[in-house]
Amino acid sequence: MRKLLVAAVVLGSVALSACTASSEAAPKPAISAAPTPEGTYRGLELQLAQPRPTFTLTDTGGKPYDFAARTRGAPTLLYFGYTHCPDVCPTAMADTAIALRGVASALRDKVKVVFVTTDPARDTGKVLASWLRNFDADLPVKFVGLTGTRAQVEAAQAAAKVEVASDGGQTHSAEELLYGPDDYARVAYVAGSSPADLSHDLPIVAG
Amino acid sequence: MTSTSDPDPAPADTRPRRDSRVPAGFLAALLAVVLGVGGLVVGARDQAGSGTTAGPAAAAPVTGTTVGDLTVYDAYIRQPASPDVAAAYLSVRNDGDTPDRLSSAYCGAATTTTVHADSAAMQAGQEAPATPLAVPAKQVAALTPAKGHIMLDKLTGTLRAGDTVSLLLRFDKAGSVLVDVPVIGITAPAPGGATS
Numbered sequence: 001m002r003k004l005l006v007a008a009v010v011l012g013s014v015a016l017s018a019c020t021a022s023s024e025a026a027p028k029p030a031i032s033a034a035p036t037p038e039g040t041y042r043g044l045e046l047q048l049a050q051p052r053p054t055f056t057l058t059d060t061g062g063k064p065y066d067f068a069a070r071t072r073g074a075p076t077l078l079y080f081g082y083t084h085c086p087d088v089c090p091t092a093m094a095d096t097a098i099a100l101r102g103v104a105s106a107l108r109d110k111v112k113v114v115f116v117t118t119d120p121a122r123d124t125g126k127v128l129a130s131w132l133r134n135f136d137a138d139l140p141v142k143f144v145g146l147t148g149t150r151a152q153v154e155a156a157q158a159a160a161k162v163e164v165a166s167d168g169g170q171t172h173s174a175e176e177l178l179y180g181p182d183d184y185a186r187v188a189y190v191a192g193s194s195p196a197d198l199s200h201d202l203p204i205v206a207g
Numbered sequence: 208m209t210s211t212s213d214p215d216p217a218p219a220d221t222r223p224r225r226d227s228r229v230p231a232g233f234l235a236a237l238l239a240v241v242l243g244v245g246g247l248v249v250g251a252r253d254q255a256g257s258g259t260t261a262g263p264a265a266a267a268p269v270t271g272t273t274v275g276d277l278t279v280y281d282a283y284i285r286q287p288a289s290p291d292v293a294a295a296y297l298s299v300r301n302d303g304d305t306p307d308r309l310s311s312a313y314c315g316a317a318t319t320t321t322v323h324a325d326s327a328a329m330q331a332g333q334e335a336p337a338t339p340l341a342v343p344a345k346q347v348a349a350l351t352p353a354k355g356h357i358m359l360d361k362l363t364g365t366l367r368a369g370d371t372v373s374l375l376l377r378f379d380k381a382g383s384v385l386v387d388v389p390v391i392g393i394t395a396p397a398p399g400g401a402t403s
Contacts, residue, residue: 084289086292086359087294090289091353100298135394191354
Protein backbone atom coordinates (compact mmCIF):
# COMPACT_ATOMS: atom_id res chain seq x y z
CA MET A 1 0.00 0.00 0.00
CA ARG A 2 2.74 2.36 1.01
CA LYS A 3 4.63 1.52 -2.15
CA LEU A 4 1.53 2.24 -4.22
CA LEU A 5 1.11 5.61 -2.60
CA VAL A 6 4.72 6.51 -3.24
CA ALA A 7 4.32 5.44 -6.84
CA ALA A 8 1.24 7.60 -7.14
CA VAL A 9 2.99 10.58 -5.64
CA VAL A 10 5.98 10.17 -7.93
CA LEU A 11 3.71 9.79 -10.91
CA GLY A 12 1.71 12.73 -9.71
CA SER A 13 4.80 14.86 -9.89
CA VAL A 14 5.62 13.38 -13.27
CA ALA A 15 2.14 14.37 -14.34
CA LEU A 16 2.71 17.86 -13.03
CA SER A 17 6.01 18.31 -14.80
CA ALA A 18 4.56 16.78 -17.93
CA CYS A 19 1.79 19.31 -17.65
CA THR A 20 4.21 22.20 -17.49
CA ALA A 21 6.38 20.77 -20.22
CA SER A 22 3.60 20.04 -22.63
CA SER A 23 1.81 23.31 -22.15
CA GLU A 24 5.10 24.99 -23.06
CA ALA A 25 5.82 22.64 -25.89
CA ALA A 26 2.30 22.34 -27.21
CA PRO A 27 1.61 24.17 -30.44
CA LYS A 28 -0.28 27.33 -29.69
CA PRO A 29 -2.52 28.13 -32.58
CA ALA A 30 -4.61 30.95 -31.16
CA ILE A 31 -7.87 29.39 -32.22
CA SER A 32 -7.54 25.87 -30.85
CA ALA A 33 -6.21 26.89 -27.44
CA ALA A 34 -8.61 29.79 -27.07
CA PRO A 35 -10.93 29.53 -24.09
CA THR A 36 -14.56 28.93 -24.92
CA PRO A 37 -17.16 31.34 -23.61
CA GLU A 38 -18.46 30.21 -20.25
CA GLY A 39 -21.67 28.23 -20.40
CA THR A 40 -20.94 26.72 -23.82
CA TYR A 41 -20.94 23.18 -22.50
CA ARG A 42 -23.19 21.24 -20.18
CA GLY A 43 -20.29 19.03 -19.13
CA LEU A 44 -17.61 20.13 -16.71
CA GLU A 45 -15.61 22.86 -18.44
CA LEU A 46 -11.87 22.47 -18.03
CA GLN A 47 -10.03 25.56 -16.89
CA LEU A 48 -7.23 24.84 -19.31
CA ALA A 49 -7.69 23.15 -22.66
CA GLN A 50 -5.86 19.80 -22.49
CA PRO A 51 -4.00 18.56 -25.55
CA ARG A 52 -4.79 15.05 -26.76
CA PRO A 53 -2.30 12.81 -24.93
CA THR A 54 0.21 10.51 -26.54
CA PHE A 55 0.47 6.93 -25.31
CA THR A 56 0.54 3.45 -26.77
CA LEU A 57 -1.25 0.59 -25.04
CA THR A 58 -2.59 -2.81 -26.09
CA ASP A 59 -6.05 -3.20 -27.60
CA THR A 60 -8.42 -6.07 -26.85
CA GLY A 61 -7.05 -8.00 -29.82
CA GLY A 62 -3.54 -7.85 -28.34
CA LYS A 63 -2.31 -5.28 -30.89
CA PRO A 64 -0.53 -2.01 -30.03
CA TYR A 65 -2.83 1.01 -30.08
CA ASP A 66 -1.23 4.41 -30.53
CA PHE A 67 -3.91 6.63 -29.01
CA ALA A 68 -2.78 9.93 -30.52
CA ALA A 69 -2.26 8.52 -34.01
CA ARG A 70 -5.44 6.43 -34.08
CA THR A 71 -7.77 9.12 -32.77
CA ARG A 72 -6.18 12.32 -34.14
CA GLY A 73 -8.72 14.74 -35.57
CA ALA A 74 -11.72 12.73 -34.33
CA PRO A 75 -14.08 13.68 -31.52
CA THR A 76 -12.83 11.29 -28.84
CA LEU A 77 -14.07 10.27 -25.41
CA LEU A 78 -11.36 8.95 -23.11
CA TYR A 79 -12.18 7.24 -19.82
CA PHE A 80 -10.05 5.44 -17.26
CA GLY A 81 -11.83 2.81 -15.15
CA TYR A 82 -12.10 -0.89 -14.41
CA THR A 83 -14.62 -3.58 -15.23
CA HIS A 84 -15.09 -4.86 -11.69
CA CYS A 85 -16.60 -1.47 -10.85
CA PRO A 86 -20.23 -1.77 -9.77
CA ASP A 87 -21.39 1.78 -10.36
CA VAL A 88 -19.43 4.70 -11.77
CA CYS A 89 -17.62 2.97 -14.66
CA PRO A 90 -20.55 1.06 -16.17
CA THR A 91 -22.72 4.15 -15.64
CA ALA A 92 -20.22 6.27 -17.57
CA MET A 93 -20.13 3.79 -20.47
CA ALA A 94 -23.92 3.32 -20.49
CA ASP A 95 -24.41 7.11 -20.46
CA THR A 96 -21.94 7.40 -23.33
CA ALA A 97 -23.88 4.82 -25.35
CA ILE A 98 -27.19 6.58 -24.62
CA ALA A 99 -25.69 9.96 -25.55
CA LEU A 100 -24.33 8.61 -28.85
CA ARG A 101 -27.76 7.34 -29.78
CA GLY A 102 -29.01 10.87 -29.22
CA VAL A 103 -26.81 12.56 -31.82
CA ALA A 104 -27.01 12.60 -35.64
CA SER A 105 -25.59 9.47 -37.23
CA ALA A 106 -23.11 11.47 -39.32
CA LEU A 107 -21.55 12.72 -36.09
CA ARG A 108 -21.97 9.47 -34.16
CA ASP A 109 -20.01 7.56 -36.78
CA LYS A 110 -17.02 9.86 -36.29
CA VAL A 111 -16.82 9.63 -32.49
CA LYS A 112 -14.22 7.38 -30.93
CA VAL A 113 -14.69 6.02 -27.42
CA VAL A 114 -11.62 4.73 -25.63
CA PHE A 115 -11.74 2.97 -22.26
CA VAL A 116 -8.38 2.43 -20.56
CA THR A 117 -8.34 0.01 -17.65
CA THR A 118 -6.89 1.11 -14.32
CA ASP A 119 -6.86 -2.54 -13.23
CA PRO A 120 -4.69 -4.29 -15.82
CA ALA A 121 -4.13 -7.28 -13.51
CA ARG A 122 -7.78 -8.32 -13.89
CA ASP A 123 -8.78 -6.55 -17.09
CA THR A 124 -7.26 -8.63 -19.83
CA GLY A 125 -8.15 -7.88 -23.43
CA LYS A 126 -10.77 -10.60 -23.35
CA VAL A 127 -12.40 -9.28 -20.17
CA LEU A 128 -12.41 -5.73 -21.52
CA ALA A 129 -13.88 -6.75 -24.87
CA SER A 130 -16.69 -8.72 -23.32
CA TRP A 131 -17.48 -5.88 -20.89
CA LEU A 132 -17.50 -3.17 -23.56
CA ARG A 133 -19.72 -5.17 -25.94
CA ASN A 134 -22.51 -4.71 -23.41
CA PHE A 135 -22.55 -1.01 -24.18
CA ASP A 136 -21.72 -0.66 -27.88
CA ALA A 137 -23.54 -3.72 -29.21
CA ASP A 138 -26.12 -1.64 -31.10
CA LEU A 139 -23.81 1.21 -32.07
CA PRO A 140 -21.93 1.45 -35.38
CA VAL A 141 -18.76 2.60 -33.63
CA LYS A 142 -17.17 0.07 -31.29
CA PHE A 143 -15.68 1.19 -28.01
CA VAL A 144 -11.93 0.62 -27.84
CA GLY A 145 -10.62 -1.12 -24.72
CA LEU A 146 -6.97 -0.71 -23.81
CA THR A 147 -4.75 -2.41 -21.30
CA GLY A 148 -1.03 -2.72 -20.62
CA THR A 149 1.33 -3.11 -17.73
CA ARG A 150 0.53 -1.14 -14.59
CA ALA A 151 3.35 1.27 -15.42
CA GLN A 152 1.96 1.76 -18.92
CA VAL A 153 -1.60 2.49 -17.84
CA GLU A 154 -0.33 4.83 -15.13
CA ALA A 155 1.80 6.66 -17.69
CA ALA A 156 -1.27 6.98 -19.92
CA GLN A 157 -3.22 8.56 -17.06
CA ALA A 158 -0.35 10.94 -16.39
CA ALA A 159 -0.23 11.83 -20.09
CA ALA A 160 -3.96 12.60 -20.02
CA LYS A 161 -3.39 14.65 -16.85
CA VAL A 162 -5.97 12.78 -14.82
CA GLU A 163 -5.35 11.65 -11.28
CA VAL A 164 -3.40 8.41 -11.43
CA ALA A 165 -5.42 5.52 -10.03
CA SER A 166 -4.46 3.76 -6.82
CA ASP A 167 -5.72 0.80 -4.77
CA GLY A 168 -5.33 -1.65 -7.62
CA GLY A 169 -7.11 0.73 -9.99
CA GLN A 170 -10.22 1.04 -7.86
CA THR A 171 -9.64 4.62 -6.82
CA HIS A 172 -9.50 6.35 -10.15
CA SER A 173 -10.31 9.56 -11.93
CA ALA A 174 -14.02 9.67 -12.75
CA GLU A 175 -13.52 12.17 -15.58
CA GLU A 176 -14.46 11.27 -19.13
CA LEU A 177 -12.50 13.66 -21.34
CA LEU A 178 -13.87 14.81 -24.68
CA TYR A 179 -11.26 15.81 -27.26
CA GLY A 180 -12.32 17.74 -30.34
CA PRO A 181 -11.09 17.57 -33.95
CA ASP A 182 -8.48 20.19 -32.98
CA ASP A 183 -7.01 17.65 -30.53
CA TYR A 184 -7.84 19.60 -27.39
CA ALA A 185 -10.24 18.72 -24.58
CA ARG A 186 -12.13 21.61 -23.03
CA VAL A 187 -14.88 19.65 -21.35
CA ALA A 188 -15.18 16.48 -19.30
CA TYR A 189 -18.03 14.41 -17.91
CA VAL A 190 -18.07 13.32 -14.31
CA ALA A 191 -20.27 11.19 -12.10
CA GLY A 192 -23.47 13.19 -12.09
CA SER A 193 -23.30 14.28 -15.72
CA SER A 194 -26.23 13.02 -17.75
CA PRO A 195 -26.32 11.49 -21.23
CA ALA A 196 -28.20 14.63 -22.33
CA ASP A 197 -25.21 16.75 -21.30
CA LEU A 198 -22.94 14.77 -23.57
CA SER A 199 -25.31 14.66 -26.53
CA HIS A 200 -25.73 18.42 -26.16
CA ASP A 201 -21.99 19.05 -26.20
CA LEU A 202 -20.87 16.56 -28.87
CA PRO A 203 -22.03 18.59 -31.90
CA ILE A 204 -20.45 21.74 -30.42
CA VAL A 205 -17.11 20.04 -29.82
CA ALA A 206 -17.19 18.27 -33.18
CA GLY A 207 -17.82 21.63 -34.85
CA MET B 208 -30.44 12.64 -10.76
CA THR B 209 -31.75 12.22 -7.28
CA SER B 210 -29.67 13.12 -4.31
CA THR B 211 -28.75 10.95 -1.40
CA SER B 212 -29.45 13.52 1.26
CA ASP B 213 -31.57 16.22 -0.29
CA PRO B 214 -35.33 15.99 -0.34
CA ASP B 215 -36.37 14.95 -3.79
CA PRO B 216 -39.84 15.13 -5.21
CA ALA B 217 -38.77 13.66 -8.57
CA PRO B 218 -39.89 10.07 -8.05
CA ALA B 219 -43.44 11.18 -7.39
CA ASP B 220 -43.44 13.58 -10.32
CA THR B 221 -42.20 11.10 -12.85
CA ARG B 222 -44.27 8.16 -11.72
CA PRO B 223 -47.12 8.55 -14.22
CA ARG B 224 -44.65 8.37 -17.08
CA ARG B 225 -43.41 5.06 -15.82
CA ASP B 226 -46.84 3.67 -15.13
CA SER B 227 -48.08 4.64 -18.56
CA ARG B 228 -45.94 1.87 -20.04
CA VAL B 229 -47.44 -0.75 -17.79
CA PRO B 230 -50.42 -2.74 -19.15
CA ALA B 231 -53.71 -1.60 -17.63
CA GLY B 232 -54.55 -5.01 -16.23
CA PHE B 233 -51.24 -5.24 -14.45
CA LEU B 234 -51.71 -1.72 -13.16
CA ALA B 235 -55.10 -2.61 -11.74
CA ALA B 236 -53.64 -5.68 -10.05
CA LEU B 237 -50.76 -3.62 -8.74
CA LEU B 238 -53.17 -1.01 -7.41
CA ALA B 239 -55.13 -3.73 -5.65
CA VAL B 240 -51.94 -5.03 -4.05
CA VAL B 241 -50.93 -1.55 -3.01
CA LEU B 242 -54.33 -0.81 -1.55
CA GLY B 243 -54.16 -4.13 0.22
CA VAL B 244 -50.76 -3.34 1.66
CA GLY B 245 -51.99 0.13 2.52
CA GLY B 246 -54.74 -1.44 4.53
CA LEU B 247 -52.19 -3.22 6.66
CA VAL B 248 -50.32 -0.07 7.47
CA VAL B 249 -53.22 2.27 7.99
CA GLY B 250 -51.33 4.21 10.61
CA ALA B 251 -48.52 5.17 8.32
CA ARG B 252 -50.79 5.97 5.37
CA ASP B 253 -53.07 8.10 7.50
CA GLN B 254 -50.14 10.04 8.80
CA ALA B 255 -48.91 10.70 5.32
CA GLY B 256 -52.30 11.57 3.96
CA SER B 257 -53.60 13.70 6.78
CA GLY B 258 -51.11 16.47 6.28
CA THR B 259 -49.46 15.92 9.62
CA THR B 260 -46.22 15.09 7.87
CA ALA B 261 -43.93 17.91 6.90
CA GLY B 262 -41.31 18.00 4.19
CA PRO B 263 -40.90 15.97 1.05
CA ALA B 264 -42.19 12.69 2.47
CA ALA B 265 -45.68 14.19 2.45
CA ALA B 266 -45.51 15.21 -1.20
CA ALA B 267 -47.29 12.19 -2.65
CA PRO B 268 -47.93 8.57 -1.86
CA VAL B 269 -45.49 6.15 -3.42
CA THR B 270 -45.92 2.59 -4.57
CA GLY B 271 -43.48 0.30 -2.93
CA THR B 272 -42.78 -2.20 -0.20
CA THR B 273 -43.60 -1.01 3.28
CA VAL B 274 -41.97 -1.92 6.57
CA GLY B 275 -42.98 0.08 9.63
CA ASP B 276 -42.87 3.74 8.70
CA LEU B 277 -40.67 3.10 5.69
CA THR B 278 -41.59 2.56 2.08
CA VAL B 279 -38.96 1.19 -0.30
CA TYR B 280 -39.66 2.07 -3.94
CA ASP B 281 -38.10 2.51 -7.38
CA ALA B 282 -35.67 -0.30 -6.64
CA TYR B 283 -33.76 -1.66 -9.60
CA ILE B 284 -30.59 -3.42 -10.63
CA ARG B 285 -29.02 -2.48 -13.92
CA GLN B 286 -28.02 -5.55 -15.91
CA PRO B 287 -24.32 -5.75 -15.10
CA ALA B 288 -21.68 -5.55 -17.79
CA SER B 289 -19.37 -7.51 -15.52
CA PRO B 290 -20.09 -11.17 -14.81
CA ASP B 291 -18.94 -10.62 -11.22
CA VAL B 292 -20.47 -7.45 -9.85
CA ALA B 293 -23.73 -5.51 -9.96
CA ALA B 294 -25.36 -2.62 -8.12
CA ALA B 295 -28.88 -2.17 -6.76
CA TYR B 296 -30.46 1.27 -6.42
CA LEU B 297 -33.56 2.32 -4.49
CA SER B 298 -35.40 5.06 -2.67
CA VAL B 299 -36.67 4.88 0.91
CA ARG B 300 -39.35 7.18 2.24
CA ASN B 301 -39.66 7.60 5.98
CA ASP B 302 -43.14 8.69 7.05
CA GLY B 303 -42.25 8.31 10.71
CA ASP B 304 -40.98 10.70 13.35
CA THR B 305 -37.76 8.84 14.04
CA PRO B 306 -34.71 8.57 11.81
CA ASP B 307 -33.77 5.13 10.59
CA ARG B 308 -30.82 3.60 8.80
CA LEU B 309 -30.37 0.97 6.10
CA SER B 310 -27.47 -0.77 7.75
CA SER B 311 -27.05 -3.92 5.69
CA ALA B 312 -28.53 -6.04 2.95
CA TYR B 313 -28.50 -9.63 1.79
CA CYS B 314 -29.02 -10.99 -1.69
CA GLY B 315 -28.95 -14.63 -2.74
CA ALA B 316 -27.69 -13.65 -6.19
CA ALA B 317 -24.37 -12.47 -4.75
CA THR B 318 -21.73 -13.88 -2.44
CA THR B 319 -21.40 -10.56 -0.61
CA THR B 320 -23.91 -7.73 -0.43
CA THR B 321 -22.87 -4.35 1.00
CA VAL B 322 -24.49 -0.94 1.33
CA HIS B 323 -22.36 1.92 -0.01
CA ALA B 324 -23.93 5.27 0.70
CA ASP B 325 -20.80 7.42 0.78
CA SER B 326 -21.52 9.66 -2.18
CA ALA B 327 -18.46 11.86 -1.67
CA ALA B 328 -16.09 8.91 -1.93
CA MET B 329 -17.99 7.49 -4.87
CA GLN B 330 -17.83 10.71 -6.83
CA ALA B 331 -14.10 10.72 -6.29
CA GLY B 332 -14.10 7.32 -8.00
CA GLN B 333 -13.33 5.43 -4.81
CA GLU B 334 -14.80 2.13 -3.81
CA ALA B 335 -15.27 3.12 -0.19
CA PRO B 336 -15.90 0.74 2.69
CA ALA B 337 -19.51 -0.18 3.37
CA THR B 338 -21.49 2.75 4.75
CA PRO B 339 -25.13 2.67 5.89
CA LEU B 340 -27.81 4.84 4.30
CA ALA B 341 -29.36 7.33 6.72
CA VAL B 342 -33.11 7.72 6.30
CA PRO B 343 -34.08 10.86 8.25
CA ALA B 344 -37.58 11.27 9.67
CA LYS B 345 -40.13 12.58 7.15
CA GLN B 346 -37.60 12.40 4.35
CA VAL B 347 -36.74 10.42 1.27
CA ALA B 348 -33.26 8.93 1.02
CA ALA B 349 -32.04 7.39 -2.22
CA LEU B 350 -29.20 5.32 -3.56
CA THR B 351 -28.62 6.54 -7.11
CA PRO B 352 -25.79 5.96 -9.59
CA ALA B 353 -22.50 7.58 -8.60
CA LYS B 354 -24.01 8.57 -5.24
CA GLY B 355 -24.71 5.27 -3.58
CA HIS B 356 -25.64 1.67 -4.25
CA ILE B 357 -26.00 -1.76 -2.77
CA MET B 358 -23.09 -3.70 -4.16
CA LEU B 359 -23.73 -7.28 -5.21
CA ASP B 360 -20.30 -8.83 -5.45
CA LYS B 361 -19.22 -12.24 -6.73
CA LEU B 362 -22.53 -12.90 -8.44
CA THR B 363 -23.70 -16.48 -8.16
CA GLY B 364 -25.37 -16.43 -11.57
CA THR B 365 -26.12 -14.27 -14.59
CA LEU B 366 -28.45 -11.29 -14.15
CA ARG B 367 -30.38 -10.28 -17.25
CA ALA B 368 -32.94 -7.59 -17.96
CA GLY B 369 -36.36 -8.95 -17.06
CA ASP B 370 -35.11 -10.98 -14.10
CA THR B 371 -36.30 -10.21 -10.59
CA VAL B 372 -33.98 -10.46 -7.62
CA SER B 373 -35.02 -10.71 -3.98
CA LEU B 374 -33.13 -8.31 -1.80
CA LEU B 375 -33.34 -8.39 1.99
CA LEU B 376 -32.90 -4.95 3.53
CA ARG B 377 -32.10 -4.56 7.22
CA PHE B 378 -33.13 -1.28 8.81
CA ASP B 379 -31.98 -0.46 12.34
CA LYS B 380 -35.44 0.41 13.65
CA ALA B 381 -38.03 -0.77 11.14
CA GLY B 382 -36.43 -4.21 10.89
CA SER B 383 -35.94 -6.39 7.83
CA VAL B 384 -37.94 -6.37 4.64
CA LEU B 385 -37.72 -8.42 1.44
CA VAL B 386 -37.95 -6.38 -1.76
CA ASP B 387 -38.39 -7.75 -5.27
CA VAL B 388 -35.96 -5.86 -7.45
CA PRO B 389 -36.30 -5.87 -11.25
CA VAL B 390 -33.20 -6.11 -13.43
CA ILE B 391 -33.39 -3.46 -16.16
CA GLY B 392 -31.54 -3.18 -19.46
CA ILE B 393 -28.01 -1.89 -19.47
CA THR B 394 -28.98 1.42 -21.10
CA ALA B 395 -32.67 1.44 -20.11
CA PRO B 396 -34.14 4.41 -18.24
CA ALA B 397 -34.22 3.89 -14.49
CA PRO B 398 -37.52 3.72 -12.60
CA GLY B 399 -38.56 7.04 -11.14
CA GLY B 400 -36.83 9.10 -13.80
CA ALA B 401 -33.24 8.91 -12.58
CA THR B 402 -31.04 9.47 -15.61
CA SER B 403 -29.24 6.17 -15.36
